[in-house]
Amino acid sequence: MNTVKELFRGNIRQYGMVIALLFIMVFFQILTDGILLKPLNITNLILQNSYILVLAIGMLLVIITGHIDLSVGSVAAFVGAISAILMVDMQMHFVPAMLISLLIGALVGAWQGFWVAYVRIPSFIVTLAGMLLFRGLTMIVLDGKSIAPFPKTFQKISSGFLPDAFGGKIHMLTIIIGIVLSLILVFSEWRKRSTQQKYGFEVGSGALFALKLAAMVAVLNIFTYVLATYEGIPNILILLFVLIVIYTFVMNRTIVGRHIYALGGNEKAAKLSGVKTQRITFWVFVNMGVLSALSGLIFAARLNSATPKAGVNFELDAIAACFIGGASASGGIGTVIGAIVGGLVMGVMNNGMSLVGLGIDWQQGIKGLVLLLAVGFDIYNKNKGVS
Template identity: 70%
Template sequence: MEISKRESEEKPSKKETKIQIFKTLFRNNIRQYGMIIALAFIIILFQILTNGILLKPLNITNIILQNSYILILAIGMLLVIITGNIDLSVGSVAAFIGAVSAILMIRMNISVTAAVLICLIIGGLIGAWQGFWIAYVKIPAFIVTLGGMLIFRGLTMVTLKGMSIAPFPYEFRKISSGFIPDFLGTGNYHIVTIVIGIILSIFYVLWELKERKAQIKYNFDVIPKEFLIAKLIALLIVINVFCFILAGYEGIPNILIVLFILIAIYSFVTQNTVAGRHIYAIGGNEKAAKLSGIKTKQTILWVYVNMGILAALSGLIFAARLNAATPKAGTGFELDAIAAVYIGGASASGGIGTVIGAIVGGLVMGVMNNGMSLIGLGIDWQQAIKGLVLLLAVAFDIFTKSKSAKE
């Protein structure tokens, strides 16, 4: 009788077990959750400082349009950084592709579809060129892409001859500045956007339940039902409030659809495919990955091909938004993309990072830029603050890794 009583006292209660599981999951994903909390805090802070301007429909739309090309670059840069490499040339490549698109569409009158395909192919070839030197010749990625940054910045100036070329065809400009049509109503609110928010909410709930069922099937730790319900409610509120705010202006921008598709594809590739696991394995330990049979050279090459294509897409979207190809386009894009990836939870040593984390990191930078501009903070202070945030994010990564190593 005494033994059973002692065992019942030593056995953790159901409540304690749930809390322990939650703590473990939070600790394993502390960078990603931390950045989401930081993003929420930054939004609330600037909403107060700007007297409510930050979350107005027009400003939310502007934030999406202003940061779309950086977020696209951040997705590609994430894969590069996971492999333990870096790409300093993406801003120059984006500028060069913008210049090429202007020559094709404006000077040569090539159709928008054909010009876009040609530009994406050129971007892929640029990525393959740089990936070859990095993967097969073993020149450090920093040197190769630094050279690429100078080469393609120079080629941009040569292509444009130091002048801007404009305007682009209307169909091309719609990629970056157009909105999905509202065929369900003509009132003050964009009904299609609200309906899309509801549909996304349903799909998200079904996806979460499916993922939870699969995790339980394979005996993985899952968050308790109470926490899951709280998480679902919070995210459903965010999704529908976000769509409702957009519905108050012009609805969902076309570029947001492009971003959503890219996020879905790359999240699936990194988390649910063999190719994604190979990328993480190379970043974790390239020699061990090679010994286990992974074709490390080919994988790194294709990561840079992918980066070149996304840099080209970013350049096209920036040119469409600006409605011109300019020699100074893309300046600083590489730094913003790298900062977004690191702030979003990627490790400076490779092997760690998620697509959602990179997007959250990009939004942190974007909201900060927008908020600081709205309150009238000078560009000098904005640069200093962004640099400090990047430094703190990397320091936090090193701190959490050293702490987990001790444990």
Template identity: 75%
Template sequence: METISRMFKGNIRQYGMIIALVVIMILFEILTGGLLLQPINITNLILQNSYILVLAIGMVLVIITGHIDLSVGSIAAFVGAISAIMMVDMQLPAWLAVIASLILGGLIGAWQGFWIAYVRIPAFIVTLAGMLLFRGLTMIVLEGQSISPFPGGFQKISSGFIPGFGGSGMNIVAILAGIVLTIWYIINELRDRRAQSKYGFELSPQGLFILKLVVVAAIINAFTIVLASYSGIPNILVLLFILIVVYSFVMNRTIMGRHIYALGGNEKAAGLSGVKTKKVTFWVFVNMGVLSAVSGLIFAARLNAATPRAGTNFELDAIAACFIGGASAAGGIGTVFGAIIGGLVMGVLNNGMSLIGLGIDWQQGIKGLVLLLAVAFDIYNKNKRAV
């Protein structure tokens, strides 16, 4: 029991948010009379929140370095507008327009990263200027009008599903994906436990470890069965999964990830330790620009139009997702998985409140309160550990 207690206290924020997500889902499942966890609504949750989750992955890296980015919504709107001009007005192939849009996002990120990393202008000021600049440019290039429709192939980024087969309305590909993911997860956990044992780290009790494997495996397969009973695996879910795996690997298993955490923990100490702090900051904002472009393309494909008001408040939702998921405003703390959990908490809140008929005024107020409580909880735990 002491080992379990220490494990929980050491990861209280991460476990706390997972528990909070489960409680919120159960609550809204009851309040909506079972509508929340219907297969069609689960699929809609993924599609509706995909672009925010993509932004949250990039934003958590920015926050870990001790910065903030207020421009991501405007960049997403601007890139979406440029992609519409290329695909709809100029009739360029979708793949070429997508590549050009991602390069544009990277260049915008490099522009902002230069001012922040090398000129040393605070990120808040640079990205606030970027928010205004790219919102204005979006309105200029669109001339106040929406551009649509996008080519059918491009729309499938957000509305398409992985082709499947099977009878009785079940998508066999989705079920097989659940089995493969379960096997991959168990092998990965066993390998990590073996490595911890080899280097003398304290291990969780074997019974608790097995229970964890069983619970996670059950959740994975239940999720894929729910998807299989509707239309299968959305294309956007595959993209999200790849991004989560890649960025989790980078942050946990690479030198770049260690440098990002070191920079956020103490910039001067990181510099004295050999970390090229300016270079790391620059590339974190380049990465944020690229992911903003990805988010803009996803949103444009889902809406099937580029509009001057696209991306409004995206930055606030992404920042809130990171803080709710355990990132620290002081920098140096946060995980990609936590940001995804935070984004899902916000997404389920939005969806659940809409299903029970709460107005946008109540929704905004409740989301603000949840964000405040999450940060207050983080500060309380830090102060408690410091005593």
């Protein structure tokens, strides 16, 4: 029992929200009479929250550096409008249109990153101005109208599924992918534990390690089985998985990731240690611009139109996902997986409250309370010395 307590205490940021997510899912599963975890609803949860999860990954890096970006929803709407003009009005193929859209997102990020990093204007002010600017440009570009429909191939980014070469009632390719990922997970965790033991780090007992692995593998395979009983793995889930792997690797295993954490932990100390803080800040905002553009493309593909009202409150959901997922309001702390878990908490709550018939007024109030409690929990842990 002491070992379990120490394990939880040492990883409270990582496991706290995972446990909260499981509790929320069970709670709404009971309230909705089993509708929440039906295959169709699970798939809808992924599709409905994909663009917020993409934004949360980028927002996490911004928050870790000690900044904030209020413009991401407006940038997503603006890029979605540009992509509609290119693909629908100008009949451009969706691949070059997407590349141009992502480039525009990068330029927007560079524009805002320049003011924050080199002119030293607070990010709150710069991105607030960006939120107003790009919302206005979206309305100008669309002339107050919606543009639709997008090409079918482009729509499949958000609404398509991985094809199954085996056929049958159950999507066998999804089952196979789940098994393969389980083997990779077991090998990765075993290798990590062996490395820690090799260098004399303290690790939990073998029984606890086996229990943890068994739980992770069980959850992974149940999840893939549920998807397999419907249409299989959505295309957008593959994109999300790739982004999570890439950004987790960058933040945990590269010099750039360490510099981002160092910048958020103590900017002056990082600068004295040789970290090019202005350059790091600039590229973090460029990255945020690209992911905002990607989010805008995903949302446009799902909606099958570009509208002036697209992206409203996206920034609030992305910021909330990061803080609920364990990112620190003062910077320097946070993980990609945590941001994803935080986004899923918000998504499950939205979906569950809608299924039980709660109005949007109650939903907004409850989400605000959850965000406040998450940040309060972070401050409490910081004051208690929990890392």
